[in-house]
Amino acid sequence: MLESNHSGNGSAPNNAVEQVKSGSETAPRTELEDRQDLAHAFRLAEAFGFHEGICNHFSVSLDGDAERYLINPYGTHWSEMQPDSLLLIDGDGKVLEGEGEVEDSAKFIHIGGHRANPRHKALLHTHMPYATALTMVNKGRLAMAHQTAVRFYGRIEYQDTFGGLAVSAEEGERLAETARSKQHIDVTFLSSHGVVVGGESVARAFDDLYYLERACRQQIFAQQTGGELKELDRDIVELTVEQINRDIQQFSDAHFRALSRVIDNNPNHRFVF
Numbered sequence: 655m656l657e658s659n660h661s662g663n664g665s666a667p668n669n670a671v672e673q674v675k676s677g678s679e680t681a682p683r684t685e686l687e688d689r690q691d692l693a694h695a696f697r698l699a700e701a702f703g704f705h706e707g708i709c710n711h712f713s714v715s716l717d718g719d720a721e722r723y724l725i726n727p728y729g730t731h732w733s734e735m736q737p738d739s740l741l742l743i744d745g746d747g748k749v750l751e752g753e754g755e756v757e758d759s760a761k762f763i764h765i766g767g768h769r770a771n772p773r774h775k776a777l778l779h780t781h782m783p784y785a786t787a788l789t790m791v792n793k794g795r796l797a798m799a800h801q802t803a804v805r806f807y808g809r810i811e812y813q814d815t816f817g818g819l820a821v822s823a824e825e826g827e828r829l830a831e832t833a834r835s836k837q838h839i840d841v842t843f844l845s846s847h848g849v850v851v852g853g854e855s856v857a858r859a860f861d862d863l864y865y866l867e868r869a870c871r872q873q874i875f876a877q878q879t880g881g882e883l884k885e886l887d888r889d890i891v892e893l894t895v896e897q898i899n900r901d902i903q904q905f906s907d908a909h910f911r912a913l914s915r916v917i918d919n920n921p922n923h924r925f926v927f
């Protein structure tokens with residue numbers, strides 16, 4: 655039932671998607687701003703239940719000439735992540751600043767991913783439950799059956815083979831190859847594993863991460879009724895994605911700033927997802 659025959663299942667680029675790319679340039683950010691944004695993203699992701707143990711990584715490519723990334727150290731829980739918890743690493747994964755180590759899988763997936771598509775300043779990898787559930791179903795696809803799913807139209811890639819734990823350079827290279835050859839892709843579903851979401855800023859990538867999980871949850875709820883999904887016609891999908899893309903950057907920024915304010919003002923705030 656998850657298989658979509660609709661041509662708008664997230665595999666093809668389109669004009670509307672191109673529009674948002676060109677209109678979503680962001681001003682250069684300082685390392686401190688990137689550290690603050692990334693730390694907020696970790697704590698928010700934990701608050702929404704997107705984390706799994708102390709696994710998975712979020713990374714940011716710093717603006718500037720040198721190849722530098724911020725990434726989480728092994729062993730720090732996402733709920734305790736602060737700007738100075740993050741490691742500053744170079745293109746070989748060598749730690750330049752900070753306490754702790756970077757896992758090999760992080761180097762393979764994140765450094766390779768940033769290099770392959772420099773538009774992706776932020777790369778967020780999670781095993782969040784609803785999106786991951788779709789990766790466990792034969793030909794699991796996010797159907798264009800709800801307006802939240804439609805925002806991802808033309809920006810999704812599906813890797814339908816699981817090759818073991820992502821501890822080898824092989825999986826990183828496979829991901830990087832996709833990122834290199836399909837620059838419009840922002841979301842990759844990894845079979846029997848999880849998702850990787852890339853964006854031009856931490857705010858943009860986090861907003862996509864949040865709405866991706868919402869969209870997957872809505873689809874799974876709809877399918878639990880036993881009814882058949884109502885896939886939207888392609889012309890309606892294209893109209894809707896164009897409408898969404900008009901102000902998605904501003905909306906993403908406003909959403910992420912609001913969420914960040916909430917946890918700054920009350921670190922114990924419990925969100926309802």
Ligand SMILES: [Zn+2]
Nearest residue numbers: 710820847848
């Ligand atoms: Zn993973």
